């Protein structure tokens with residue numbers, strides 16, 4: 001799978017470990033940075049990864065900041081993006097089954113890299129259920145029409 005990944009300064013080490021892990025699993029990674037410990041603004045990286053997923057240049061995205069909260073808020077402003085902040089494997093699975101999440105968010109200050117690896121594996125392996133969930137996702141798009149970054 002082609003996966004775009006981004007982080008802020010709070011999550012540099014975690015991002016690099018997840019990149020290595022996913023590359024070893026055979027995935028194609030688009031590393032959008034950041035690549036230093038200098039303080040940066042997480043919305044910039046959320047935008048880069050969201051645009052990669054929006055355009056189809058990436059199949060999925062992963063965003064990591066201190067808590068994962070800022071990244072998920074920022075990414076969900078982009079049309080067609082369904083970013084899910086997941087601290088457990090169960091949440092990751094449900095975010096795929098029910099919400100067809102296309103960006104996974106983590107908090108580097110609030111969860112371990114080992115947990116991120118397990119959660120990511122479940123998330124990548126789980127297919128959307130479709131059916132009744134499609135109607136609900138359509139309503140989310142309709143309710144936010146015109147208010148998203150296109």
Ligand code: RB5
Nearest residue numbers: 010065066067069070071
């Ligand atoms: C950066 O200090 C921190 O605010 C950021 O990583 C993130 O936790 C925001 O939600």
